[in-house]
Amino acid sequence: MHDVALRAAGLQKRFGGLLAVSNVSIDIRAGEIHAVIGPNGAGKSTLINLLAGELLPTSGEVLLNGADITSLSPDRRARAGLGRAYQKTTLFAQFSVYENVRLAAQARSTTPLRMFGGTRCDRPYLQLVTDAIDRVGLSARSQIIADKLSHGEQRQLEIAMVLATNPRVILLDEPLAGMGPSEARGIIGLIASLKADRAVLVVEHDMDAVFELADRLTVMQDGRVIATGLPQDVRVDPGVRAAYLGADGGIA
Amino acid sequence: MSMPNLRVRLFGIACLAIAIALPFYVSTYYTQFFAKALIMGMLAMSLNLVVGHGGLVSLCHAAFFGLAGYVLALLSPRYDAASLLTTLPVAILCSGTAALLIGALVLRTRGVYFIMVTLAFGEMLFFFFHDTKFAGGSDGISINIRPEIAVAGRQLLDLDKTMTFYFVVLGFLVGVIALLTMVVRSPFGRALAAARDNERRARSLGFPIFRLRLTAFTLSGALAGLAGYLAAAQFGFVAPQMLGWHQSATILVMVLIGGLRSVTGPLVGALVLIGMEEVLKAHLDNWKLVEGLIIIGIVILLPNGVRQIWSMVFGASPQRAAEIKPAAAEARHA
Amino acid sequence: MDFITLGVQLLNAVQYGAVLFLVASGLTLVFGILGVINLAHGAFYMLGAYLAYWITLMTGSFVVALLGGVLVAFVVGILLETVFVRLLYGRDHLAQVLLSFGLILVIDEIRQVLFGKDVHAVAPPAWLSGSIQLTDNLSYPVYRLAICVFCLMAALAIFFVIARTKIGMIVRAGSENREMARVLGIKFDRVNRYVFAAGIALAALGGILIAPISTVFPGMGDGMLILSFVVVVLGGIGSVGGAAVGALLIGLTDTFGKVFFPSVSSILIYVLMAVVLLWRPSGILGRQDA
Numbered sequence: 001m002h003d004v005a006l007r008a009a010g011l012q013k014r015f016g017g018l019l020a021v022s023n024v025s026i027d028i029r030a031g032e033i034h035a036v037i038g039p040n041g042a043g044k045s046t047l048i049n050l051l052a053g054e055l056l057p058t059s060g061e062v063l064l065n066g067a068d069i070t071s072l073s074p075d076r077r078a079r080a081g082l083g084r085a086y087q088k089t090t091l092f093a094q095f096s097v098y099e100n101v102r103l104a105a106q107a108r109s110t111t112p113l114r115m116f117g118g119t120r121c122d123r124p125y126l127q128l129v130t131d132a133i134d135r136v137g138l139s140a141r142s143q144i145i146a147d148k149l150s151h152g153e154q155r156q157l158e159i160a161m162v163l164a165t166n167p168r169v170i171l172l173d174e175p176l177a178g179m180g181p182s183e184a185r186g187i188i189g190l191i192a193s194l195k196a197d198r199a200v201l202v203v204e205h206d207m208d209a210v211f212e213l214a215d216r217l218t219v220m221q222d223g224r225v226i227a228t229g230l231p232q233d234v235r236v237d238p239g240v241r242a243a244y245l246g247a248d249g250g251i252a
Numbered sequence: 253m254s255m256p257n258l259r260v261r262l263f264g265i266a267c268l269a270i271a272i273a274l275p276f277y278v279s280t281y282y283t284q285f286f287a288k289a290l291i292m293g294m295l296a297m298s299l300n301l302v303v304g305h306g307g308l309v310s311l312c313h314a315a316f317f318g319l320a321g322y323v324l325a326l327l328s329p330r331y332d333a334a335s336l337l338t339t340l341p342v343a344i345l346c347s348g349t350a351a352l353l354i355g356a357l358v359l360r361t362r363g364v365y366f367i368m369v370t371l372a373f374g375e376m377l378f379f380f381f382h383d384t385k386f387a388g389g390s391d392g393i394s395i396n397i398r399p400e401i402a403v404a405g406r407q408l409l410d411l412d413k414t415m416t417f418y419f420v421v422l423g424f425l426v427g428v429i430a431l432l433t434m435v436v437r438s439p440f441g442r443a444l445a446a447a448r449d450n451e452r453r454a455r456s457l458g459f460p461i462f463r464l465r466l467t468a469f470t471l472s473g474a475l476a477g478l479a480g481y482l483a484a485a486q487f488g489f490v491a492p493q494m495l496g497w498h499q500s501a502t503i504l505v506m507v508l509i510g511g512l513r514s515v516t517g518p519l520v521g522a523l524v525l526i527g528m529e530e531v532l533k534a535h536l537d538n539w540k541l542v543e544g545l546i547i548i549g550i551v552i553l554l555p556n557g558v559r560q561i562w563s564m565v566f567g568a569s570p571q572r573a574a575e576i577k578p579a580a581a582e583a584r585h586a
Numbered sequence: 587m588d589f590i591t592l593g594v595q596l597l598n599a600v601q602y603g604a605v606l607f608l609v610a611s612g613l614t615l616v617f618g619i620l621g622v623i624n625l626a627h628g629a630f631y632m633l634g635a636y637l638a639y640w641i642t643l644m645t646g647s648f649v650v651a652l653l654g655g656v657l658v659a660f661v662v663g664i665l666l667e668t669v670f671v672r673l674l675y676g677r678d679h680l681a682q683v684l685l686s687f688g689l690i691l692v693i694d695e696i697r698q699v700l701f702g703k704d705v706h707a708v709a710p711p712a713w714l715s716g717s718i719q720l721t722d723n724l725s726y727p728v729y730r731l732a733i734c735v736f737c738l739m740a741a742l743a744i745f746f747v748i749a750r751t752k753i754g755m756i757v758r759a760g761s762e763n764r765e766m767a768r769v770l771g772i773k774f775d776r777v778n779r780y781v782f783a784a785g786i787a788l789a790a791l792g793g794i795l796i797a798p799i800s801t802v803f804p805g806m807g808d809g810m811l812i813l814s815f816v817v818v819v820l821g822g823i824g825s826v827g828g829a830a831v832g833a834l835l836i837g838l839t840d841t842f843g844k845v846f847f848p849s850v851s852s853i854l855i856y857v858l859m860a861v862v863l864l865w866r867p868s869g870i871l872g873r874q875d876a
Binding site: 303309311357358360361363364365367368369371372373375376379380383497498501504505508512538540541543544545546547548550551552555 | 670685
Binding site: 052054073074075076078079084086090091092093094095099102103104106107108109111112113114115116117118119122161165 | 434435437438439440441442443445446449450452453454455456457458459460461463464467
């Protein structure tokens with residue numbers, strides 16, 4: 001049941017003299033939400049960029065369902081079933097909500113670059129588009145230009161786009177960043193529902209959300225993994241308390 | 253992206269009707285003039301696939317235009333007409349191949365590098381024809397007899413006739429508009445536009461950006477080849493200037509005047525610019541000075557082309573406004 | 587080829603590269619600091635050469651032409667920045683390309699009106715007009731050596747400005763750190779104006795220096811613009827060190843290409859550029875993060 005969908009082994013990333021990610025190994029299992037936490041500058045974003053392929057590791061490897069994808073470009077990884085949402089909202093700002101999601105689905109359709117016929121010919125994936133928009137609750141806003149959406153709606157759209165690519169593994173970089181509590185509630189529920197048949201990795205600062213969502217936790221500091229395991233075990237890990245949580249005065 | 257509404261369609265049909273009727277009412281000189289303007293419009297539309305829809309400012313488009321012209325000139329027998337049915341595909345193929353090879357190199361770069369590298373490779377082709385003797389060097393070469401379509405020795409189409417040539421150009425133009433409209437609305441065209449809007453996101457969704465852009469670049473170069481072939485056939489002469497970067501920049505001006513977001517906008521831009529040059533040349537000695545100032549004025553005042561004048565005078569329809577605003581917003585960052 | 591001939595060719599390559607560096611460093615500075623791509627850069631090189639011709643003709647002194655030409659270019663640069671170029675900050679590349687293309691047409695016509703379209707020659711100053719006898723039948727013009735020395739000094743001055751001054755700090759910080767520099771209290775309006783004018787002046791200076799060893803003709807700016815672009819692409823954009831490396835590479839490739847592969851020499855620099863693009867798409871000293 002809990003197969004490893006995405007595995008990183010001994011990942012290392014060096015920027016000049018700085019070792020941003022140092023010997024990080026992590027297993028993301030299907031059907032689980034795996035949260036990565038850690039103070040600012042711990043290397044979480046670098047890790048997600050290494051997993052998504054926007055950065056290439058100095059050493060180490062990344063396996064997707066057992067296949068080595070360490071040197072694949074981001075678009076090849078996406079076609080292999082890896083989806084991601086960005087920390088800073090990264091949309092097609094001048095396109096409508098529907099078109100944003102439709103493009104996401106098109107990228108994973110059987111003929112993503114067909115040069116003839118309109119965009120409405122492929123019935124199967126258009127269904128995927130409406131489903132994804134429904135699921136994040138943007139149906140009523142589907143003709144609005146993405147630029148005009150509220151911040152919370154843009155985060156919802158990000159997730160709809162990831163859903164429309166129908167990925168096996170989802171990487172979410174701070175999905176709750178800049179959201180009010182009520183907006184966050186909706187997104188938390190949405191993220192919780194994602195894991196049904198997928199593996200989800202989420203980097204997040206909001207500790208309440210992390211402990212509510214995560215089936216498994218990895219704590220990073222200074223580019224290293226200092227603890228990994230079930231949330232209740234990590235919570236009491238003395239190393240974590242000293243290095244990270246202690247500084248915040250403990251956790252909920 | 254809705255289907256064109258009835259008004260747009262009627263407008264298109266009216267324009268086509270005027271274009272068909274035109275040569276029966278104007279002198280031979282103006283028939284030739286409009287044929288030339290339509291060819292330049294075709295060229296500008298082909299460039300806009302890369303610039304407007306792909307978001308890549310290419311400065312080597314004239315190289316593909318001129319290359320096809322040279323292919324026709326080199327394939328034309330001295331005392332006989334070349335066959336359009338064989339020489340045209342060869343010319344388009346050559347331009348397309350050149351675009352594929354140059355594109356494979358230049359598309360490794362971004363932004364301002366892309367501009368400089370396209371300019372440099374375009375000039376490479378310019379110097380190739382300028383410095384080597386086989387194609388007449390800096391003097392260029394003539395095409396003594398225009399190509400024809402003949403079957404079993406019977407001539408079906410003779411491009412030497414002004415009227416025939418005009419209608420051949422018009423026919424190709426309609427074909428190019430249809431092709432580009434289809435491509436722009438297809439999943440391919442949408443993906444191309446998406447990569448213009450946000451390259452990083454398009455890649456993370458799984459679009460192969462390099463292949464996407466290389467395909468557009470190649471198609472655009474091949475269509476420039478079609479225009480170059482027709483231009484060479486019309487002038488009966490090709491020279492290195494046809495490939496030069498001043499030509500490339502002039503086509504870019506047409507694109508900007510016509511507006512970046514539509515298929516036929518650059519055609520309007522070409523008609524406006526060539527019409528303006530015609531008037532300036534007739535009345536002024538230093539017409540290029542005025543043209544330069546007008547170009548500067550357009551860049552500063554009308555970042556969205558002449559359509560902006562239209563919308564300032566008549567007020568923009570909501571859909572138009574939505575199209576115009578993003579273009580202005582894009583002009584601000586990038 | 588013996589050592590002396592080789593040495594002469596090497597000097598030619600360095601001298602060619604040195605002038606290229608001056609012009610290209612102006613281009614790369616303007617882009618690096620202002621974020622503006624200026625296609626009219628070559629036109630100012632051409633204008634510099636014509637100014638050298640005209641001022642030498644009027645005053646009889648090349649030194650006056652040198653100083654006067656650079657001054658005129660600098661003033662024109664300040665005027666242009668104030669009137670046109672400032673409108674381009676933050677506009678897209680297309681607008682920058684086309685506005686500077688419009689400028690080229692305007693400058694070309696102004697040159698036409700002021701100086702005509704004839705090809706001219708300019709005499710170097712008398713005290714630099716001799717040659718150094720290397721062997722019995724081989725000599726090297728003093729003026730070419732003087733160019734090398736002069737460009738070397740100019741290059742040192744540019745590097746000094748970048749390493750030691752406030753303007754240089756902004757250059758080093760790169761355009762993406764402008765916010766930081768703004769916080770530190772740097773007035774960008776003035777910096778922009780002077781950098782643009784200095785860039786133009788460097789282009790004109792290149793044209794003035796080249797006038798006595800080349801002919802002065804209307805199309806000379808276009809060729810130089812392309813070469814400067816290739817230099818910048820080779821070296822990496824915004825990097826003055828990169829411009830030096832790129833200019834030297836082009837000088838060597840072009841000079842020795844003409845000696846060893848005369849039939850394809852005009853294509854060689856583009857081959858070099860293609861190789862660098864395949865190897866390091868952001869230039870030899872550019873940041874490889876694109």
